[in-house]
Amino acid sequence: MTLRPEDQARIAAAIAEAERQTSGEIYCIYARAAHRYRSWLIALSAFLGFAVPPASALLGFGPEAWTAAVLGGGWRDAHGGLGERETVGLLAAAQALVFLLVLALSWWSPLAQRWAPRALRQRRVHALATQHFLAHGLHLTEARTGVLLFVSELDHVAEVVADKGIHRLVGESVWVETVAALLEGLRRQNPVQGFLDAIGIAGAVLAEHFPPRPGNPNELPNRLVVV
Secondary structure, rough: OOOOHHHHHHHHEEEHHHOOOOOOEEEEEEEEEOOHHHHHHHHHHHHHHHHHHHHHHHOOOOOHHHHHHHHHHHHHHHHHHOOOOHHHHHHHHHHHHHHHHHHHHHHOHHHHHHOOOOOHHHHHHHHHHHHHHHOHHHHHHHOOOOEEEEEOOOEEEEEEEEEEEOOOOOOOHHHHHHHHHHHHHHHHHHHHHHHHHHHHHHHHHHHHHHHOOOOOOOOOOOEEEEO
């Protein structure tokens, strides 16, 4: 989903407006990069490779049917049925083929990332959001009031990282509501609105606990970073 310059300008303006009411800082990151969950893809391919050929054989479309389909119906009459060794060999070859096909197709499919177990996606996004929180210096604000709104488009996961200055004063339900706003934006294919709603929630809670200081310096850039 492409974010136009005017979309990013709307988000920057919303951050600036929210921060006029508080000494806290809000930072937004939209992650669009694809990620291959290699262990998940290999496990999925191995499971389907192991399960599909035997299941097909149990349903009546096994090695003899595969052979007849490839070589023609007269093959069985000319050669008799398959022996035990041939049957096992064909099953093993079919399992290897299914494994390789599933792995090759899913490796390049964006759906593989979206279908990865949610817990796996959440762990990765949490780690990535924490890295960006530190890399962009949100932990260096004067009152430790930095709030990072992080969205991973392809993982369909959002994360809010709040520094200890504000986190210790606010119940977890506030951040759950903020994440829900970001995810609702993704669900509606309108991440810009998701960010605007989340900025409103985060800005309100920051303003409640950390009103503007004299001069109210802006400690972090007011913008959306796309990575």
